[in-house]
Amino acid sequence: MTTCSIREHLLPEAAIGTARRLLSVHFGPPDAARKVYIQAGLHADEAPGYLVAARLLELLGRADAAGEIRERIVVVPVANPIGLGQWTTDSVQGRFDNSDHINFNRRYYDMLEELTERLQDRLGQDAGENVALIRKCAGEILVAKEPTTEAETLKHTLLTLSHDADVVLDLHCDHQALLHVYMGTALWPAGADLSVQMGAGATLLANDSGDMPFDEANSKLWWDLAKNFPEAAIPSACLAATVELRGVADTGLEYTEQDAGNLYFFLQRRGFIAGEAPPLPNLTAEATPLEGVDYITATCAGILTYLKQPGDLVQKGEAVALVTQPMNNPGKGEKQPIISRTSGVFFARSADRFARPGKIIGKVAGVEPLEGKGPYLLTF
Ligand SMILES: [Zn+2]
Numbered sequence: 001m002t003t004c005s006i007r008e009h010l011l012p013e014a015a016i017g018t019a020r021r022l023l024s025v026h027f028g029p030p031d032a033a034r035k036v037y038i039q040a041g042l043h044a045d046e047a048p049g050y051l052v053a054a055r056l057l058e059l060l061g062r063a064d065a066a067g068e069i070r071e072r073i074v075v076v077p078v079a080n081p082i083g084l085g086q087w088t089t090d091s092v093q094g095r096f097d098n099s100d101h102i103n104f105n106r107r108y109y110d111m112l113e114e115l116t117e118r119l120q121d122r123l124g125q126d127a128g129e130n131v132a133l134i135r136k137c138a139g140e141i142l143v144a145k146e147p148t149t150e151a152e153t154l155k156h157t158l159l160t161l162s163h164d165a166d167v168v169l170d171l172h173c174d175h176q177a178l179l180h181v182y183m184g185t186a187l188w189p190a191g192a193d194l195s196v197q198m199g200a201g202a203t204l205l206a207n208d209s210g211d212m213p214f215d216e217a218n219s220k221l222w223w224d225l226a227k228n229f230p231e232a233a234i235p236s237a238c239l240a241a242t243v244e245l246r247g248v249a250d251t252g253l254e255y256t257e258q259d260a261g262n263l264y265f266f267l268q269r270r271g272f273i274a275g276e277a278p279p280l281p282n283l284t285a286e287a288t289p290l291e292g293v294d295y296i297t298a299t300c301a302g303i304l305t306y307l308k309q310p311g312d313l314v315q316k317g318e319a320v321a322l323v324t325q326p327m328n329n330p331g332k333g334e335k336q337p338i339i340s341r342t343s344g345v346f347f348a349r350s351a352d353r354f355a356r357p358g359k360i361i362g363k364v365a366g367v368e369p370l371e372g373k374g375p376y377l378l379t380f
Pocket residue numbers: 043046105172173
């Protein structure tokens with residue numbers, strides 16, 4: 001007997017006649033102890049994740065038919081139908097909600113304060129019991145919330161589906177990039193098998209990226225609670241990670257097959273699915289702090305010529321791109337270099353070739369934290 005079931009989650013009608021819905025696909029014995037949650041398309045304009053989630057669902061369906069799903073697996077193959085509806089001049093603009101301009105992957109509800117209140121004098125030395133109690137309380141807090149807007153309801157629904165999972169994977173992509181991963185500092189190296197299996201060219205670690213992205217809404221509360229209750233045994237019980245599946249146009253069959261296959265092997269190795277995953281490859285890229293990422297920024301308007309490809313190693317002070325300013329001394333051929341402030345792997349760059357002051361045109365994963373980063377470590 002198969003275990004797969006599909007649930008529908010309706011979002012409130014934001015404009016007359018536009019009610020949208022989410023689907024969550026559930027596998028595994030409902031009473032299984034552990035749970036993994038995977039979603040794609042939270043930034044709705046990032047295509048590769050949809051393909052990888054769709055292929056993974058095929059693989060899971062096959063495993064389910066063979067009775068091989070051991071734990072609970074939940075997949076939301078399209079996490080943001082609001083963003084998908086935001087077409088502007090022939091392209092989807094799915095990163096920010098058009099109604100309030102808030103990034104769909106920011107400002108998830110931070111349950112820390114409410115949890116801390118509810119958990120007073122209730123936690124002990126048994127980590128398993130503590131995890132179960134914390135998840136129960138988190139579930140109660142979420143049930144009591146009454147989101148109003150369409151986007152708030154979307155975020156609340158996604159967090160409700162994910163908050164009690166042991167593993168949460170949020171599938172995104174960058175503009176042009178290596179496959180890379182974001183996760184909590186406390187989750188490394190325990191979560192290194194994810195980065196290694198996915199073949200990540202960089203893994204960026206932070207305990208608090210700022211502005212509460214989806215992955216941290218699931219993971220950060222564990223180390224925050226451990227800080228608030230130092231006497232209690234509170235593990236980092238949720239391996240939540242944002243997996244950036246290269247660039248927006250990296251939708252080839254080979255990538256889809258490779259990434260879905262690697263997610264499957266990761267789940268197999270972690271015991272969510274029966275069968276033996278192949279030996280874990282060697283770690284090729286040590287994790288680095290998110291605070292060490294140089295968001296290389298243009299300082300003038302012009303046209304970009306990249307000197308570096310994603311995957312190139314760059315040195316501090318080295319130029320990664322040139323900016324041509326066609327109206328500045330025409331005929332002189334002057335170009336402005338854009339310089340990296342750190343040494344490391346150049347793991348992402350812009351997909352278009354236009355620069356303006358303040359625009360991030362590339363990202364370098366440096367080993368040392370950079371000065372003056374402030375509390376917001378992610379891009380807009
Ligand atoms: Zn994204």
